[in-house]
Amino acid sequence: MIILVNQLASIDGSYLSTWKDVKKQNPKANFKGPTPKWFQQLEKSNIIAAECSRRLLQNLTVSSPARYDSMSPPIQKASNYCPKNEWTISWDLVHQCELYGKTIEQQNDLYGTSLTYRTHYIPVVDADTRSNLTPKKVTPTLRPCPGQCGHSVPFSGNLHPKCIIVSLTSHLILFNVHAKKFIPNKQFLKLEKSFIFPVTPLHTLRTQAFTFSKHRLIIPNVLPSTVPILSTLDLYLNANSEIFNNSINLNLNISSSLFINNIFVGNRDLIIQLLEIAKQFLLRKNFIFYTDGSFFSLDVTSSTQTQMGFAWIETTDATPNSDPPPPSYKGALSFNPSSTKAEVYALLTAIIAVPDNSELDVFTDLLNVIHTFHVVTNKLTSIRRILKCNNHLAWRLIDILITKKSLIVRLHKVKAHSNDYWNDMADGLANAARQLAPYEINPTNLPGSLMTPIWASIAPIDRDIRKFCHNLTDVYTFN
The missing domain is CATH 3.30.420.10 (Ribonuclease H-like superfamily/Ribonuclease H)
Structure with a gap:
């Protein structure tokens, strides 16, 4: 079942509603039975703090799994932490392409935005030697970006990766990868030690990232921009x-x-x-x-x-x-x-x-x-x-x-x-x-x-x- 953002938010969209209010706001959704466990988990850590609820709602999307599973309880001060083995994809509106990455550090500010620094990975288009395959049948393969891609940003922490990218945490979509010892379709692959194999086809991930970015664009942005705030x-x-x-x-x-x-x-x-x-x-x-x-x-x-x-x-x-x-x-x-x-x-x-x-x-x-x-x-x-x-x-x-x-x-x-x-x-x-x-x-x-x-x-x-x-x-x- 797909849950939309405005089905869980208050009328003004500023905080997470109670389950009782959610059922009242969505009479046609036919929500029945007791409060679901997934909603109870949201309430425990997010319904009290308006700021945390706002961050939660920013991360929900109709086209991809929500990132609420990586949300922490309300933060009292700015903090940095590194989620373990977190792989994410986002869409770059400037270059009109997808960006794959593994999280290095996430910087959270109670009164600002949450930024995630990631090691940049790029698709390997020639790793699978088979021809005439549909995009979903090609073995999904990623390798670390060698740099000079135009996306890299300065980073004061771990300098080992050659290319580091930064994105708003709310714009990221999680995906899973196979363990290092797992090699899918070994007989058809040109293997390298640095290869990473996502569980989901790259074509599907790319579509999810693109759809998520467009879902956030409510109003076309090329309309006249000279309209004053109080008109x-x-x-x-x-x-x-x-x-x-x-x-x-x-x-x-x-x-x-x-x-x-x-x-x-x-x-x-x-x-x-x-x-x-x-x-x-x-x-x-x-x-x-x-x-x-x-x-x-x-x-x-x-x-x-x-x-x-x-x-x-x-x-x-x-x-x-x-x-x-x-x-x-x-x-x-x-x-x-x-x-x-x-x-x-x-x-x-x-x-x-x-x-x-x-x-x-x-x-x-x-x-x-x-x-x-x-x-x-x-x-x-x-x-x-x-x-x-x-x-x-x-x-x-x-x-x-x-x-x-x-x-x-x-x-x-x-x-x-x-x-x-x-x-x-x-x-x-x-x-x-x-x-x-x-x-x-x-x-x-x-x-x-x-x-x-x-x-x-x-x-x-x-x-x-x-x-x-x-x-x-x-x-x-x-x-």
Whole structure:
């Protein structure tokens, strides 16, 4: 059984809950019977001290055995110790590779972080002489790194190893190795005295380290980094707290994971604009939207910040010459660029803006959006098929919102560039939106998502993961 971090933590994530609270926090998990022995062991040494509980929770992961078995009781002062025969693997985000090592020393500071110094080991790719083996069938073999790998750090203790690496203790995954006298597949190996043979295939260890590192990356890190800690968004939320606590629009409920500020990360000005429009729509039930997306190849000489812009116009009570102009909204995107993605986000933000129990007629010039919409919102469509759709993060959120907000959404096709006034106006707004700073969906707040794969610490993979991996493999093989 897989236990997630937030299943054991308190609501604010700062300490380990009691078993009674764990069962209350996870009613669907169906935890039965007395307190498990493994949880009792956690309580004995960790539930009292908040700092130790925080360190414990940092080390739990859905993809690998937790390191709580090596946690010590609460430390009263900084201490160094060396676990005996502890082999670990971690993922280096800078060089995008795995790092194997044997622990030399672990430095623990009650008011800081725990660092582990390790002897660096590297895989031996040519030790197994057999050919045409799958990665899991190759005999896993490690040898000490001779140095000059770019990972070595200065160390004042044991200077015998030629290459010493340091990592945060919470980022390490334990694995076991065979005894020195044990030699697997001896007849197929070019043996050396320094060889170490892990019990688990290197391919599996590498996958675990990579998955663990990506599980910690909750928000893509290439979104605009110039946002101040206390922004205009925070001030806006404080000023409108009464509306956000009692609203007939689920997306204006500040306590919900589907609150607008929880759904998106990135340009906070665009989030404020969407919040403001959603407030204006609260007393209405029928809407007519014209949506459009804009996608162009990125030109390095252009001042345009992104490749994708999207926009919509709400035209229920509007005419071409009406004053003031009808409500409209525009935004920009950055990851996985395509014209379809821009159009999907236009539909998504329109659905977010309307209150619960509303009816929407949406006019779009992209037939692919209409076809995919009918597939995703069909209750007979399996989640497996939805996950194969491009931009499935946005599509899944659209389906969830339509259900939870009890919306009736009808999509209509309009011919592009046919002198349709509202469609041309939406197209102009979408083109102008590419000058804006982008934002994206925060996948961690999408209901029903246990995990979201993230590519190279940059962005979520919101497309068929198998095809995505096939493309990477083909390119790598070609090179």
